[in-house]
Structures are given as C-alpha cells and as structure tokens.
Amino acid sequence: MKNFVQELKLNFILTALFCILCGAVLFVWPDMSARIACMVLGAILVLMGIIYFVSFLSTPSGTFIKQVHLVLTIVFVVIGVWILLKPDFVIGLIPVIVGIILVLHGFYDLQQAVFLGRAKYGFWWLALLFAGLTIVLGGILLWNPFEAMSIAIKFIGVFLVFDGVSELWIFSRARRITRQIRETVEDSMEESFRDRDDIID
Numbered sequence: 001m002k003n004f005v006q007e008l009k010l011n012f013i014l015t016a017l018f019c020i021l022c023g024a025v026l027f028v029w030p031d032m033s034a035r036i037a038c039m040v041l042g043a044i045l046v047l048m049g050i051i052y053f054v055s056f057l058s059t060p061s062g063t064f065i066k067q068v069h070l071v072l073t074i075v076f077v078v079i080g081v082w083i084l085l086k087p088d089f090v091i092g093l094i095p096v097i098v099g100i101i102l103v104l105h106g107f108y109d110l111q112q113a114v115f116l117g118r119a120k121y122g123f124w125w126l127a128l129l130f131a132g133l134t135i136v137l138g139g140i141l142l143w144n145p146f147e148a149m150s151i152a153i154k155f156i157g158v159f160l161v162f163d164g165v166s167e168l169w170i171f172s173r174a175r176r177i178t179r180q181i182r183e184t185v186e187d188s189m190e191e192s193f194r195d196r197d198d199i200i201d
Contacts, residue, residue, distance in 0.1 A: 014051055016164040016171070018044055019105075023160030030154035037094060037153055038087040045080030045101075049073045068108065075104065095141040098156050102138030105163050106131050112174045119177045127173060130166035137162065 022044050026037065049072070056069035079097055083090045090097070109131035116124035137159045144152070 013168065013171075015048055016167040018048060019160045019164030019167070023157040023162075023164065025157070026153050026160065027157030030151070030157070035087050035091065038083050038090050041094065041097070042080045042083030042087070042090075045076045045083065047080075049076030049080060052076060072104065072108075076101075095144045095152050095156060098160065099138045099141030099144075102134055102141065102159060102163055104138075105167060106133075106135030106138055109134055109167060109170050112170045116170075116173055116177060119181065121173060121177050123173070127170045130170060134163050134166060 022040070025040070052069045053073040056066060056073055059066040059069055079100075083097070109127065113124055113127035113131050116127050121127075141152075141156065141159065
C-alpha cells in the first residue's frame with residue numbers, strides 16, 4: 001500500500017510538472033511554428049497517458065480512481081497520437097484540445113476539493129476555486145476567442161502553468177489530510193489496545 005501511494009504521488013507530480021514545463025515553453029516562445037507546438041503537445045499528451053496508465057496498473061481494482069485513470073489514459077493517448085499523425089489538421093484545434101484537457105483536470109481537481117471539504121479542511125474552498133478556475137480556463141479555450149495563433153498559444157501556456165501549479169497545491173493538501181486521517185486512526189487504535197490491556201491487567 002505504501003508503494004502504491006508513493007507511485008500515485010509521483011504520477012501526480014510528474015503530470016503537473018509536465019503541464020508547467022509545457023506551459024512555460026509555450027509562453028516564452030509564443031511565436032514558434034504551430035507545427036512544432038503540435039508535435040510537442042502530442043508527445044507530452046502521449047507521455048501523460050503513459051503515466052496515467054502506469055498509475056492505472058498500480059491502482060487497486062474496483063476503485064473509482066482506477067476508472068478515472070483508465071479514461072484519462074485513453075483520452076490523452078488517443079488525442080496525442082492523433083496530433084502526431086495529423087499535425088496540419090490539428091493546428092487550428094490546439095486551443096480546443098488543451099481546453100478539453102483543462103476541463104478534465106478541473107473536474108478531477110473538483111473531486112479532490114470535495115474530499116477536502118468533507119475532511120473539514122479549512123481552505124477547501126480555495127481548492128474548489130482553483131478547480132473552478134481550471135474548468136473556466138478550459139472553457140475559454142474551447143470557445144477560442146483568439147484571432148492570432150501566437151496569442152492563443154501564449155494564453156495556453158499561462159493556463160497550463162496555472163493548471164500544473166494548482167494541481168500540485170490541491171494534491172499536497174489532499175495528501176496531508178489523508179495522512180492526518182491515517183495518523184488519527186492509528187492513534188485511536190493504539191489507545192484502544194492500551195485500554196484493553198489495562199482492563200486485562
């Protein structure tokens with residue numbers, strides 16, 4: 001179980017870092033050719049799909065998170081391979097594709113925000129805000145109000161960096177709450193055992 005948690009943590013961190021790295025590159029070099037942007041985006045999506053697939057294999061069967069990882073694996077790999085094979089056709093769809101990814105991430109972060117809220121975490125509303133903003137940013141890209149591709153790519157870079165940073169923050173909060181719950185349960189069990197031993201003595 002400990003190895004599973006560590007692998008899950010690594011997968012989330014790598015995914016978020018890939019988003020931040022990709023976003024930073026697109027923001028710093030917004031005038032790069034659309035073809036290069038497509039190829040880079042396609043490769044990153046395939047890599048993210050592989051990461052989620054590894055997480056899918058290591059997730060216990062019958063869990064909701066396992067189904068989510070399978071869906072994300074299929075979505076990322078299919079879209080990534082499609083971009084790599086048809087870059088010319090996909091150039092105008094870059095904002096839409098990234099918008100779909102952000103919306104998916106936003107809904108996943110929304111699930112984490114609900115978990116934090118149920119766990120009585122004080123700043124659960126901040127996680128909810130981040131999740132909502134991610135969904136909104138994805139919706140903006142789906143609407144695609146940008147006339148120039150270079151401007152769209154620059155905004156995509158900003159949105160991806162925000163998505164990566166917010167996902168790291170939400171995951172760190174959820175992991176801290178999970179650890180606190182586990183420690184509370186363990187302390188309660190130890191206290192129960194001590195009380196039973198005192199009664200026996």
